[in-house]
Amino acid sequence: MAVAYMANRLGISAQICMSRYVPQVKVDAIGQWNPTIKQDWETQDEAQKYCEELQEKEGVMIIPPFDDKEILCGQGTMSLEILEDCPEIDTAIVPLSGGGLISGVTLGLKMSVPDVKIIGVSQERAAVMIESLKAGHPIEMPEEPTLADSLLGGIGLDNQYTYDIVKDYVDETVQVSEEEIANGMAYIMENHKVIAEGASCVGIAYCMREGVIKPGSNVAIIVTGCGVPMEQIKEIVNTNF
Numbered sequence: 371m372a373v374a375y376m377a378n379r380l381g382i383s384a385q386i387c388m389s390r391y392v393p394q395v396k397v398d399a400i401g402q403w404n405p406t407i408k409q410d411w412e413t414q415d416e417a418q419k420y421c422e423e424l425q426e427k428e429g430v431m432i433i434p435p436f437d438d439k440e441i442l443c444g445q446g447t448m449s450l451e452i453l454e455d456c457p458e459i460d461t462a463i464v465p466l467s468g469g470g471l472i473s474g475v476t477l478g479l480k481m482s483v484p485d486v487k488i489i490g491v492s493q494e495r496a497a498v499m500i501e502s503l504k505a506g507h508p509i510e511m512p513e514e515p516t517l518a519d520s521l522l523g524g525i526g527l528d529n530q531y532t533y534d535i536v537k538d539y540v541d542e543t544v545q546v547s548e549e550e551i552a553n554g555m556a557y558i559m560e561n562h563k564v565i566a567e568g569a570s571c572v573g574i575a576y577c578m579r580e581g582v583i584k585p586g587s588n589v590a591i592i593v594t595g596c597g598v599p600m601e602q603i604k605e606i607v608n609t610n611f
Contacts, residue, residue: 374403414523436470449478463573466490467521469532493518517568550575556610
């Protein structure tokens, strides 16, 4: 949506390429800025390959979604906000997918608080980064339907930055179930009156497990993204309230 917005402001064309798993509510939000939207693929990896072919044929510029130095720096500004609000932080819990968000936040926090513990949280379904770490190298996986749809997609077989940063600097990775994600969405809805999408709530879901948060801890949970279809909100409400 940011790419579409800036292209619209600058008066230049933009193509946004996504898998079919991206919910319509997000497609509509992107579409308000009038880019060309393509959803002809089953996976984000396939969409990425199309972008690379388009770059070769037409010379367009690709704005990478995560594996890029500038993207990492932008995501890393979140760490500055966390340190401003909570300089005594000892643990940060961050959604984990391609690794752009967690890489930027990890580097930003550990430069100021070297002993801070970083925990990356993914969904159970098609968690490519976690499976790549287990394999010892980037891999590809088929995508699966999940409440945490924003965490779907590969990390790129030729990953340049995020795989190594996550491998070397993230202290722990965990996965949460679909039921836990739904409970996390319900928790922030009920207690904070915030509508947050499933990918945003994986950290909350993890922290709702008994014993995860120790008394006296200074924990930051990153919650980002609110692209939730209305039918999903209704289902969460009907199931949890």
